[in-house]
Amino acid sequence: MSDAEGRPVRLAAVRREDAADYLRLSRQRDDRVRLRTVILLLSAMFGLVSGTFLLTAAPRAVLYASIAVLVGVLGVVGSPADKPLLDVAAVKPRVRKLTADVLMRAFLAAGLCKSDDPIVFPAPIMRDGPGWRAVIDLPYGIKADTAIKKRNDLAAGLDLDEVQVWPERVRGTAGSARRLALWVADEDPYAKESGLWPLISKGQVDVFEPFPFGEDQRGRLVCLQLMFTSLLVGAIPRMGKTFAARVPALACALDPIVELHIYDGKGGQDWRAFERVAHRVGFGVRDEVVLALVEDLRTLVAEMNRRYDTIATLPPDICPESKGSPRNNTLVGSLSGGV
Template sequence: MNQDHELIESTPVVVEDRRPEAPPDVVPGTTLGSTDLPPRPFDRRPIVPTWIRDARQRKAFVRWLAAYAWHTSAFHTVRLPKYLARIVLQAPLGAGRAIAALFRWVTDAEGRPLRLSAIERGDVTGYMSLSRQRNNRVRLRLTTTASLAACAVSALGVAGVLWPRLSWAVLALMVALAGWHGRRENRPFLDPAVVVQRARKLTPDLVTHAFQAAGLGKEDNPVTFPRPICRDGDGWLALVDLPYGRKAADALKKHQDIAAALDVDEVQVFLDRIRGEGGSARRVALWVADVDVFAQKPAVTALAKADQVDFWKGFRFGQDARKRPVRLAMVWSSLLVGAIPRMGKTFAARLPAAAAALDPWVQLFVFDGKGGKDWQPFELVAHRYGSGARTAVVEHLVHVLHELVEDMNDRYERLRELPNDLCPEGKLTPAIARNKQLGMPLRLVCVDEVQRYLEHPDHGKTVLELLTDLVKVGPAVGIMLVLATQKPDAKVMPDSLRGQLGIRFAMKVMNWQSSDTILGAGAYPDLDASKLLRAHKGVGILLGSDDGALTEFGGQIIRTDLMDLPTLQKICERGRELRITAGTLSGVADGGDYIVEHPAPRLLDDVLAVFTEDEARLWSETVIARLAEANPDAYDGWSPTDLATCLKPYGVTTGQVWGQTPDGRGANRRGISREAVLEALAAGCD
């Protein structure tokens, strides 16, 4: 696309299919011979090119043309002094070339080899004939040249008297023509305004060569093109039919080989299956971008300007490499987002929650295992909210999941009793969900860094069981889950939970095993998130694995829309206003406080409490055992080293303490004295 001397044509020529076609008299349904090919359905080419009819492509072309024209004109305008100097320096050479050419023409230099040949052959008659012809031609050309020169000089003389400035214009024109004629043939006269890309234009010959180099065709059996190669957005689009017998899946596996044959980076090459009525098991769409599209600035989420969202109809999640919007429908399904840290995992997981925030009939349940500010704006709209992985939050999550499971079971019972005209498919409907009397709104449960809850020593197993129960049968009654993790490990998130999540979004991971954990077993090698670049923030493979519409597209490489914290704050504020207007503000957003915080223990007081009045010193192991028995939530799992580390800031140190073992024997072990604890308490009070 980036050329300063050539504008790109929008409709290149189609490569002709050189393979034999099916006989015209073959009746559909009859058996063909072994050498005959099955007939293809009639495919009409559009009367008006696609890029003219499509507003997005039309705007992209106009933007490119305007930017191209502005940059090229500005580039050459700045270099006008250089071009003028080049013309002046090359003018003498050009003038010499012009005079030499005129001299050769006037003297009939082109006929000299014929005359010399006649002399060598001794052909007197032929030579005399050629000489007379040469004399007549030279006389005519010399007379014509002299006459034209005299007329030109006379005209210039008269014009110089009448218009004095005209002589300078004529002189400048002659110098310019001489300079242009004296230019070097191995170097362009004008400097290129842009860097020439190696694959600036996708042609049928180039694509055919690339597929042959990848082992997907031969010279006597090449790929063919059902439609012309054309511009599509910021790249070239080619529909390619592989040779009969070769599958489209074979081409997808040769992605890197095709990119190498096209001499571009594989991040600029995209291959997709063409399914349905206009597709074939051997047809693929090859799109080659002009630049690395995912290295450009991401699009800001459309939710930032949306007044309200109907969560039943889905929402924009991001866009693919060709800048086509990708919508996500969460109703009837659940989402798993997995990636290594700092790849945009939380940003992606927040998009469904933000869309739900703009639908006042959706209840939000948000738990952030990491803590911090990433999900804090959702406190304005969330029905339940928890941040961090401390014991009180984990206990609250377990309680909420129990409530959701009970509500899920109750919904099935109540849906069974509703009339068929109100509940025609036995599932939740928009009318039912928005009926306050029925009390069955859509519920979206978002759990970021879910592995922190699943790995909890006391409640992890319970959290796993409850999440699995919800994800299996909850979507049909309007309870959906969004789980995000930076640890896509089969041990942390077993297949009993992971395998039930209908939508998967895998961003950059470290290896193909982690990619398979997120996308599902068998996704590799066709889909491998470990090949994504670290520089591509927010880019991942989106895959639908349930019966939703997303499943038909297969794995798509997309980039999520950008939604930073200020934008999210405004969205949640708008969502709060919508809930207040609709009368659906509830839970935490309505002022409820459901997390029971355990008071932080006062270590010195607790340590002093384990001493009896007649005990002056105790072993550290005895102290931590009594602490764990009195307050297991705070001290369970402590070691003598932990006790010594925590007491050191208070000035209490451990030393050798004499005591008796359970069998009555005496021994010296590390311990603390009651007097040291009392002194530390007194110092703290002072």
């Protein structure tokens, strides 16, 4: 009733000699004391009258029922937040609507805006696949890249796991350095299976064109174009390195002009199926396998130099910008790829 919890804050204002802040806090304390005094007096009067009636005039059954209800209510009100009276067998995923108020709270908590300088929504918040998408203009001077780096803070402000929160820049004429697109998933996007590779049953690949590699967090197809992509796959054990590396190798196997040169130092079963389609294979770290790999690489370097020498002699109408491919130039030869 005396607002004792606000006393340290008021004393801090006194130490700072901030008269305006102290007066504001004092007015807040007076308002709280008046309200709490009224509530205390009313509650005491109601409790006294009710208790007297139950003890003197009410039947025993009513008295016991009232005590049971009172104990239950006080038990719910006074129970710790982390120890509910009743627990559930499973926690259901929380799918909630993304609103402007919720986003404002999150960006305020992340320190990306202020109450007097809030974020702005240039477009309505709408459903986008298995989640919500919001386009947000940050206050002037706050960069979208800063908000992207505070992804965990935004997730905490939204009360969600960070794997459900995906901020990204809005670029081009429709964007700016302070415009952000925030996609919030209904559930953990990595907790569901991605399904089969689109070309697992049928199809042919042109390695000079994009081919399906996987899916992003929103379930959209991600493609690779090996002409402009180099891959180095690495992770801790049991994280799917081999599965990820075999997808582009399988794509190359579906292009009839590609030569696959596959060497697996571990020598297990992961790459054995490629023996039927690869141009060169080697398994294990035995001397003969290592020597064969070295000789194979020397042969590929020599072939690469021959092709560059050939391209250098071709006219620009056949190889514009000194570039050629088996699709438009039979003089270059077939593509050689290595895994």
